[in-house]
Amino acid sequence: MFSFLRIFTVFLVSFISFFLILNNFVGAYSSNLEISITIILFSLFSSLVVWRINRIRIKLIAKQTDSFGSVLDNLGEGVLLASTSGDIAYANESMQRILELKTLKNKNINDLKINALKNMFKNAVKDGLFQYEFQMQGKSSNPKWLLGSINRSKTANEIILVINDVTELRANASMRRDFISNLSHELRTPVSVISANAETLVGGAIDNKKDAKTFSKAILHNAERISGLVSDLIDLSRIDYGEIHLDLSELNVCDVVKIVKDSQYSSAKRKGININFIEKKLPNVLADRAAVERIMTNLLDNAIKYTKANDEGEVEIEVKKEKNFIKVLVKDLGIGIQSSDQELVFKRFYRTPDARASQKTGSGLGLAIVKNLTISLGGQVGVMKRRHKGSIFWFTLPIYDLSLIHI
Numbered sequence: 001m002f003s004f005l006r007i008f009t010v011f012l013v014s015f016i017s018f019f020l021i022l023n024n025f026v027g028a029y030s031s032n033l034e035i036s037i038t039i040i041l042f043s044l045f046s047s048l049v050v051w052r053i054n055r056i057r058i059k060l061i062a063k064q065t066d067s068f069g070s071v072l073d074n075l076g077e078g079v080l081l082a083s084t085s086g087d088i089a090y091a092n093e094s095m096q097r098i099l100e101l102k103t104l105k106n107k108n109i110n111d112l113k114i115n116a117l118k119n120m121f122k123n124a125v126k127d128g129l130f131q132y133e134f135q136m137q138g139k140s141s142n143p144k145w146l147l148g149s150i151n152r153s154k155t156a157n158e159i160i161l162v163i164n165d166v167t168e169l170r171a172n173a174s175m176r177r178d179f180i181s182n183l184s185h186e187l188r189t190p191v192s193v194i195s196a197n198a199e200t201l202v203g204g205a206i207d208n209k210k211d212a213k214t215f216s217k218a219i220l221h222n223a224e225r226i227s228g229l230v231s232d233l234i235d236l237s238r239i240d241y242g243e244i245h246l247d248l249s250e251l252n253v254c255d256v257v258k259i260v261k262d263s264q265y266s267s268a269k270r271k272g273i274n275i276n277f278i279e280k281k282l283p284n285v286l287a288d289r290a291a292v293e294r295i296m297t298n299l300l301d302n303a304i305k306y307t308k309a310n311d312e313g314e315v316e317i318e319v320k321k322e323k324n325f326i327k328v329l330v331k332d333l334g335i336g337i338q339s340s341d342q343e344l345v346f347k348r349f350y351r352t353p354d355a356r357a358s359q360k361t362g363s364g365l366g367l368a369i370v371k372n373l374t375i376s377l378g379g380q381v382g383v384m385k386r387r388h389k390g391s392i393f394w395f396t397l398p399i400y401d402l403s404l405i406h407i
Contacts, residue, residue: 190222260300294370303334
């Protein structure tokens, strides 16, 4: 504002000086000249005022646009503004991220290599409103699912496009469908066995002590199977919603491994399987004892289940320090897990084709519980195929400086 007044003052003083000098020369024509100059002066002054007002208005509009753009850039949805000819006037950062483009500035929608987007634009220009869900092959191997809503402005000759990345929502919906399907399957089998054996008992087998005992054992076994499945489901639900209480304390991982190994001794012996474990002196961790026992039990139970019953059957447990973690490895001589299945085995109800073919029973939730509990304790979990035969399941727990922590 100060610079404007200074410029105008200099201009006014100069103009008046020029007018006074000119007045001395023109003499008789001074009256008409004064009127003309006054009109010119007023016009110039008005033009300068208008110019200044427009400058201020432009700055305000620019400031508002920047503020509005900042708000739009923080949205998760992609927002794009274009003319009806397709020229892009504005696109927020989310739109560029979703479409995996460095910039959309000075581009035209019709020039983009996304056919679904161009079709949406044509429909919006024609009908005014269009919504469409489509796939887009991005840089990753898996395609994206995008939901686009496009609308033509009634007051301006513009098209507004909003795009949401619904890939994760679709994946979650698919997981829910798979979950319900797998849960139904896991429950149907034991329920059918219980029902069939109960009918047999009611039909007269109960009078035969030997048959009654056999059928009753089958009913009990499958009832326990359902109970275990329900228990696993409840535990997973509690972990997912953060409702599980972790009682953290200083823990010697080797002690926990030894306790779990001893508890699994009978089931391993029945299959002629040896469990080998050599204790080491390692740093303690800060963890929940019950959670670590559950992780170890599930992994060891899994290893025994898929290792063939013979005199050479062996499960090896190794505990070691690796950087700032204690790493536990459970090595079996089972059917092994292909590379393509290694990321999937920790999903709920997922069973590899080889596992399904082996007809081993299980809830399909044990490894999912292992993964969720390990992550809750700040560790990681994984699996790899052994060189000759079997698998190695592993999990880590972080080592803390326990002297700095008050338990």
